[in-house]
Amino acid sequence: MIEIERKFLVHSQQFKTDATSKTRIKQGFLNTDKARTVRIRLQDTNGFITVKGASSDNGLSRFEWEKEISKSDAEALLALCEVGVIDKIRHRVAVGNHVFEVDEFFGENAGLIVAEVELSHPNETFEKPKWLGKEVTGDVRYYNSQLSKQPYTTW
């Protein structure tokens, strides 16, 4: 239930050449408190409710609980969410032995592209593709919960 993820900025569109899939994601929050974030997500036709706790270990690990819900439940719950529903395309990009999830944002966060890689332990090594920029792991400004309140275009 503890996930280890490292997050990076992406400074070019080159990642799209190696993308194997893309998914439209709409997501909103029933709570943006970092100690108990409650997220509703609709991924194409699959809905999810996800609860995350506060970060520990300098942002490397964070409690996460997720349950699948129907598309209509997700739509009903998105309607209750706080202002600032996120709209993005998530691209999956295989690089070496890992798969990066690259989020290309639209709307008020247009221009922002962020890549995440999930690791099995904090010191695991991974191949860094050319399009990978500065690491922003643990930087709260790039949490989706923050991006819905303070969108990238307002920075």
Add this chain to the structure above:
Amino acid sequence: MIEIERKFLVHSQQFKTDATSKTRIKQGFLNTDKARTVRIRLQDTNGFITVKGASSDNGLSRFEWEKEISKSDAEALLALCEVGVIDKIRHRVAVGNHVFEVDEFFGENAGLIVAEVELSHPNETFEKPKWLGKEVTGDVRYYNSQLSKQPYTTW
């Protein structure tokens, strides 16, 4: 339907002799905002996550979505809840023609035991067992919502 309930303090553990069932209840909130309340409840081994929206139609209708979750998921989520998780055992105790619900509190409300009896009209008589103490019907301090904010041990 109007429900008529009378509430009393309980000053001894004697009620346990006549208890026919008991249920451990833990309940907390991931969000107490009335526009998007998120409640976690664990009733013995059954967990629930419940989302409620704002009331409409003068309080007659309120969006409610509930999903059953595992005991271990409920416990993990309760650990993330806002301060003031209620932890109690609800005992059912038959006395004459009535059933008392006796709530024995733990945690920050340890030491408090409260009994409720439901009546079909305000003047209905009922047998008062020896363990029944002072009546506290209508005293807001004993509402569960208040006990989570101002627990008994802080009085």
